[in-house]
Amino acid sequence: MVTVMLAIGLSVFAQVSNSSDSILFHKLYNEALKNGETDMNLRYLTSRIGARISGSLQAQQTVEWTKKVLAQYKPDSIYLQPVTVPHWVRGTKEISYYTVKGRRVRMDVAALGRSISTDGLLTAGVVEVRSWAELAALPNKAVKGKFVFFNRAMDAGEIETFKAYLGAADQRAQGAIAASRRGAVGALVRSLTPAKDDYPHTGAMSYDTAVPKIPAAALSTNSADLLSDALKKDPSLHYTLRMHCVQLPDVQSYNVIAEIRGTKYPDEYVTVGAHLDTWDLSEGASDDGAGLVQAMEVLRLFRATALQPERTVRIILYMNEEAGAHGAIEYAKQARLRNEKHIAVIESDAGGFAPRGFRIETTPEAMARFQQWKELFIPYKAGDIQLQQRGVDLVPMKEQATALISLDCDDSRLFYIHHSVLDTYDKINPREVAMGAATMAAMVALVSKYGL
Amino acid sequence: MVTVMLAIGLSVFAQVSNSSDSILFHKLYNEALKNGETDMNLRYLTSRIGARISGSLQAQQTVEWTKKVLAQYKPDSIYLQPVTVPHWVRGTKEISYYTVKGRRVRMDVAALGRSISTDGLLTAGVVEVRSWAELAALPNKAVKGKFVFFNRAMDAGEIETFKAYLGAADQRAQGAIAASRRGAVGALVRSLTPAKDDYPHTGAMSYDTAVPKIPAAALSTNSADLLSDALKKDPSLHYTLRMHCVQLPDVQSYNVIAEIRGTKYPDEYVTVGAHLDTWDLSEGASDDGAGLVQAMEVLRLFRATALQPERTVRIILYMNEEAGAHGAIEYAKQARLRNEKHIAVIESDAGGFAPRGFRIETTPEAMARFQQWKELFIPYKAGDIQLQQRGVDLVPMKEQATALISLDCDDSRLFYIHHSVLDTYDKINPREVAMGAATMAAMVALVSKYGL
Ligand SMILES: [Zn+2]
Ligand SMILES: [Zn+2]
Numbered sequence: 001m002v003t004v005m006l007a008i009g010l011s012v013f014a015q016v017s018n019s020s021d022s023i024l025f026h027k028l029y030n031e032a033l034k035n036g037e038t039d040m041n042l043r044y045l046t047s048r049i050g051a052r053i054s055g056s057l058q059a060q061q062t063v064e065w066t067k068k069v070l071a072q073y074k075p076d077s078i079y080l081q082p083v084t085v086p087h088w089v090r091g092t093k094e095i096s097y098y099t100v101k102g103r104r105v106r107m108d109v110a111a112l113g114r115s116i117s118t119d120g121l122l123t124a125g126v127v128e129v130r131s132w133a134e135l136a137a138l139p140n141k142a143v144k145g146k147f148v149f150f151n152r153a154m155d156a157g158e159i160e161t162f163k164a165y166l167g168a169a170d171q172r173a174q175g176a177i178a179a180s181r182r183g184a185v186g187a188l189v190r191s192l193t194p195a196k197d198d199y200p201h202t203g204a205m206s207y208d209t210a211v212p213k214i215p216a217a218a219l220s221t222n223s224a225d226l227l228s229d230a231l232k233k234d235p236s237l238h239y240t241l242r243m244h245c246v247q248l249p250d251v252q253s254y255n256v257i258a259e260i261r262g263t264k265y266p267d268e269y270v271t272v273g274a275h276l277d278t279w280d281l282s283e284g285a286s287d288d289g290a291g292l293v294q295a296m297e298v299l300r301l302f303r304a305t306a307l308q309p310e311r312t313v314r315i316i317l318y319m320n321e322e323a324g325a326h327g328a329i330e331y332a333k334q335a336r337l338r339n340e341k342h343i344a345v346i347e348s349d350a351g352g353f354a355p356r357g358f359r360i361e362t363t364p365e366a367m368a369r370f371q372q373w374k375e376l377f378i379p380y381k382a383g384d385i386q387l388q389q390r391g392v393d394l395v396p397m398k399e400q401a402t403a404l405i406s407l408d409c410d411d412s413r414l415f416y417i418h419h420s421v422l423d424t425y426d427k428i429n430p431r432e433v434a435m436g437a438a439t440m441a442a443m444v445a446l447v448s449k450y451g452l
Numbered sequence: 453m454v455t456v457m458l459a460i461g462l463s464v465f466a467q468v469s470n471s472s473d474s475i476l477f478h479k480l481y482n483e484a485l486k487n488g489e490t491d492m493n494l495r496y497l498t499s500r501i502g503a504r505i506s507g508s509l510q511a512q513q514t515v516e517w518t519k520k521v522l523a524q525y526k527p528d529s530i531y532l533q534p535v536t537v538p539h540w541v542r543g544t545k546e547i548s549y550y551t552v553k554g555r556r557v558r559m560d561v562a563a564l565g566r567s568i569s570t571d572g573l574l575t576a577g578v579v580e581v582r583s584w585a586e587l588a589a590l591p592n593k594a595v596k597g598k599f600v601f602f603n604r605a606m607d608a609g610e611i612e613t614f615k616a617y618l619g620a621a622d623q624r625a626q627g628a629i630a631a632s633r634r635g636a637v638g639a640l641v642r643s644l645t646p647a648k649d650d651y652p653h654t655g656a657m658s659y660d661t662a663v664p665k666i667p668a669a670a671l672s673t674n675s676a677d678l679l680s681d682a683l684k685k686d687p688s689l690h691y692t693l694r695m696h697c698v699q700l701p702d703v704q705s706y707n708v709i710a711e712i713r714g715t716k717y718p719d720e721y722v723t724v725g726a727h728l729d730t731w732d733l734s735e736g737a738s739d740d741g742a743g744l745v746q747a748m749e750v751l752r753l754f755r756a757t758a759l760q761p762e763r764t765v766r767i768i769l770y771m772n773e774e775a776g777a778h779g780a781i782e783y784a785k786q787a788r789l790r791n792e793k794h795i796a797v798i799e800s801d802a803g804g805f806a807p808r809g810f811r812i813e814t815t816p817e818a819m820a821r822f823q824q825w826k827e828l829f830i831p832y833k834a835g836d837i838q839l840q841q842r843g844v845d846l847v848p849m850k851e852q853a854t855a856l857i858s859l860d861c862d863d864s865r866l867f868y869i870h871h872s873v874l875d876t877y878d879k880i881n882p883r884e885v886a887m888g889a890a891t892m893a894a895m896v897a898l899v900s901k902y903g904l
Binding site for chain 1: 481482485486608609611613646647806808831832833836862864865868881882883884887
């Protein structure tokens with residue numbers, strides 16, 4: 001049976017690919033593993049620049065440094081694409097505790113990204129919910145004037161951790177709006193992590209002009225569990241939060257773009273990218289430092305292996321994925337204005353762990369093509385190619401590109417460290433990052449050679 | 453094409469498995485992910501017991517602790533299987549340096565496991581080789597009285613890191629014998645790691661009664677590179693090594709065995725195991741702490757999901773995998789004496805990273821069966837099932853068991869930490885260990901239900 005399947009697979013495979021592609025794959029992986037610069041670059045980025053939230057000095061340093069590195073890899077052209085970005089700062093470290101019988105229990109919290117401050121100490125009661133339905137079912141007086149505590153955990157039993165994340169992330173994204181609509185004074189959100197620990201995980205939240213803005217903070221999972229237990233014993237306990245975050249004026253920033261001009265179809269584009277910015281809590285080794293050095297490495301790999309793409313390959317490093325995808329939106333807008341034909345837009349923003357394949361949003365015909373290429377990736381353990389929408393920075397190109405392609409990595413570790421102080425260089429394995437860079441380069445090579 | 457392959461796959465799949473197996477898989481993974489005890493156990497093992505080299509007090513503590521944990525999971529029987537093991541100790545930390553123009557350059561070294569001591573400071577010249585052929589080609593006078601420095605690196609371009617490891621491990625295993633045969637006074641071996649760092653990686657070496665025993669040490673890769681550069685400039689430099697290792701008298705130790713009696717074929721065995729011992733440099737979180745807690749978890753998962761195997765499931769924790777596989781050899785000897793019928797012997801000793809599938813040594817008929825089961829593992833990202841001999845503790849059962857099965861894990865990270873001070877709890881991800889335990893339990897469930 002196995003033999004039968006294999007034989008069918010190979011015969012079709014032979015029609016769409018050939019041994020020159022296998023040789024090319026070998027060259028790219030070999031170069032990345034033996035002479036790769038991803039690790040050197042990631043060490044520099046994490047140790048010398050560090051956290052680089054959009055609008056910050058470090059974000060600007062990242063623009064300048066990545067442009068310098070890309071220039072060393074000798075693209076045919078390199079330029080900055082202006083984009084105006086928000087500049088949110090956390091300010092002094094948050095203070096937070098609940099009070100039961102006059103005793104204060106400290107909570108580990110972090111303001112959610114873009115939250116307003118509390119304007120001094122904000123003290124109120126707390127009501128815990130685990131779903132929108134629970135919130136909707138509460139009488140007004142149970143919510144009004146209180147903190148709404150969104151305590152739905154990521155589903156530990158879900159095999160795809162991205163699904164588990166998405167299954168709980170609505171609380172972070174929409175919690176403050178929903179709570180404010182019911183008259184709450186603040187939103188407390190359980191951190192999106194499978195871990196039970198003391199580290200709060202920040203991330204984007206949003207406001208709605210129709211309701212007042214209220215402060216929103218992430219609680220570490222241990223703090224969330226403590227608070228939930230305390231509320232069971234004393235539903236009338238008081239919770240205190242102080243946050244100093246400020247939304248500063250918007251800042252002029254940039255996407256960084258470098259190109260290798262296509263030899264045959266220079267007006268058709270295959271982009272490969274990652275995002276320049278991080279949240280402010282850590283050096284963002286995984287999100288998205290790894291992706292950033294991988295995207296740059298694709299250019300180096302093309303040059304080092306003397307690979308001349310038939311279609312133009314464009315490295316695009318997006319500014320501000322984390323707080324509104326302004327860079328990606330601007331990129332898509334400019335591409336539309338110039339009427340550029342995009343075959344595929346590719347990104348790496350899944351953590352930089354061992355590559356497993358790709359998640360792709362495309363037409364059925366193009367998907368059949370990707371499935372045929374699958375065999376080429378299997379020897380590199382990256383043959384898991386599935387239809388799925390994933391990358392935030394790809395979405396603005398949805399109408400303009402034939403395929404939106406996200407590098408898929410082993411998803412075990414990402415959410416343990418994501419958007420928290422834990423996202424540091426020591427969590428990253430240099431070989432995994434190098435393999436991911438080669439996997440992206442191989443996909444870029446195929447699309448730029450065959451089209452879709 | 454994809455659809456065609458899938459349809460063929462599914463129709464055959466339907467003949468050999470059924471939805472009850474899918475449900476069973478779901479139960480096992482869900483239980484491991486939601487209520488698993490692997491992480492709690494691994495934390496205990498690494499923090500409270502730590503390094504547990506065969507013959508040590510900590511090895512004995514590990515025997516007692518694992519027996520206690522297994523007993524809590526309510527096996528039908530549990531017992532210790534006596535095995536006599538060697539007891540090697542490193543002694544005081546090694547001293548090592550080379551001297552050029554009166555200047556000493558310190559080298560990071562660790563005695564290889566089972567090496568003899570140097571009997572004080574041992575100073576001699578060094579000759580570097582990267583292959584057996586290079587050593588063979590050297591004239592006697594170039595080797596006699598010197599250290600032979602085996603400096604072949606793991607092949608960074610090899611996709612399978614186990615292959616890269618095996619492609620260089622012969623230097624560690626056989627270097628001292630080969631060097632001694634040519635009259636050398638010591639063997640220096642480049643550490644088996646893809647990293648460039650300062651940490652020496654120890655591991656088993658061997659002696660041959662036909663030639664004198666000479667001391668053997670691993671050099672960190674940075675030290676090896678430094679020494680190699682220094683030798684190019686001054687081939688007559690002197691190298692000094694002091695090691696205090698001692699081979700103490702053999703010690704009475706144990707394998708730990710727990711069983712769930714088969715309901716239908718109690719005299720047919722499916723074993724699942726890992727090894728109790730480590731090297732002495734670290735707490736062995738990855739090698740093989742993860743495997744140890746996974747093997748114990750298989751018992752817990754069977755009980756928690758009320759799974760009654762038709763064949764007897766035996767958890768077997770082997771003593772002294774690292775320095776001669778004495779436990780595994782004794783296990784196989786006793787199994788032979790009792791004429792026990794072993795269907796499959798399964799182990800986890802690949803680092804405890806994200807499970808990817810299995811490496812199996814078996815008959816073509818049994819392999820076809822495994823390939824049919826593959827579909828069940830794919831939703832859990834563990835469907836990579838290949839013919840390959842791997843596990844050291846399985847080899848003694850080769851003549852007696854239908855299949856030798858090693859859990860295969862993502863291989864990116866293992867050799868960065870393997871057998872060095874870096875093999876600590878913080879390198880391990882709790883979800884990956886839990887997924888591996890469920891993957892082993894699922895394989896045990898299939899083999900104990902269907903046979904081979
Ligand atoms: Zn990101
Ligand atoms: Zn081991």
